[in-house]
Amino acid sequence: MRKLIDGIVEFRNHVLPSYRKTFGRLATEQKPDALFIACCDSRVVPNLFASTDPGDLFVIRNVGNFVPPAHSAGSVSEGAAIEYSIQALNVRDVIVCGHSECGATKALLTPPMYHAPHLAQWLRFGEDVVAKFRMGFAPDKSLLPHDQISQLNTLVQIENLKTYASIRSRWEQGSLRFHAWWFDIRTADVYAYEPDREKFVVIDEKTAKRILLRLQKEEGLGRPSMVL
Numbered sequence: 001m002r003k004l005i006d007g008i009v010e011f012r013n014h015v016l017p018s019y020r021k022t023f024g025r026l027a028t029e030q031k032p033d034a035l036f037i038a039c040c041d042s043r044v045v046p047n048l049f050a051s052t053d054p055g056d057l058f059v060i061r062n063v064g065n066f067v068p069p070a071h072s073a074g075s076v077s078e079g080a081a082i083e084y085s086i087q088a089l090n091v092r093d094v095i096v097c098g099h100s101e102c103g104a105t106k107a108l109l110t111p112p113m114y115h116a117p118h119l120a121q122w123l124r125f126g127e128d129v130v131a132k133f134r135m136g137f138a139p140d141k142s143l144l145p146h147d148q149i150s151q152l153n154t155l156v157q158i159e160n161l162k163t164y165a166s167i168r169s170r171w172e173q174g175s176l177r178f179h180a181w182w183f184d185i186r187t188a189d190v191y192a193y194e195p196d197r198e199k200f201v202v203i204d205e206k207t208a209k210r211i212l213l214r215l216q217k218e219e220g221l222g223r224p225s226m227v228l
């Protein structure tokens with residue numbers, strides 16, 4: 001805990017002065033750009049790798065970045081956050097972000113030896129992903145099996161998002177876009193799934209331009225293209 005406590009003092013003394021205006025502006029309202037669904041893993045750091053500021057991302061984190069289908073057991077907490085972000089905050093983009101060496105996807109392949117009934121129940125939301133993987137679906141077959149599953153998982157969870165009425169209606173109106181991202185911890189590269197290439201591509205300057213151009217075109221069409 002020492003690092004955390006010292007970190008708060010460090011923030012107050014050295015970082016906060018440059019953020020005072022931002023927090024003052026955000027004090028009574030938030031207008032985040034995106035709903036960001038990520039794994040609980042401590043190494044996945046969206047504020048760092050996407051250089052985001054306070055107020056930019058509305059974040060849901062859970063083990064394995066799963067989205068339980070609407071009205072299924074386990075959907076209440078996440079469903080509440082989804083509905084709030086879509087209906088109260090009007091976010092226009094939803095990102096599902098997986099990552100390399102994810103403990104959840106590893107546990108899907110090799111169930112943990114320790115007694116964890118809640119974890120075992122939660123991991124059931126990844127069973128259909130494993131089934132698809134065993135049928136041969138995977139965006140990048142050069143990766144280790146658990147990383148292939150982790151990438152595939154982001155795409156499947158986007159399909160699960162569409163089971164929520166608020167998401168589905170915004171998406172069908174063309175006012176909501178989906179993005180599947182994947183964070184490689186070893187290199188700290190962030191990948192985005194590019195539907196036309198059917199694979200995850202590292203977001204460098206060149207890819208960023210292409211993604212932004214695609215999003216601009218989709219805006220003109222009024223209905224964003226599907227990720228899957």
Ligand SMILES: [Zn+2]
Nearest residue numbers: 039041102103
């Ligand atoms: Zn994880």
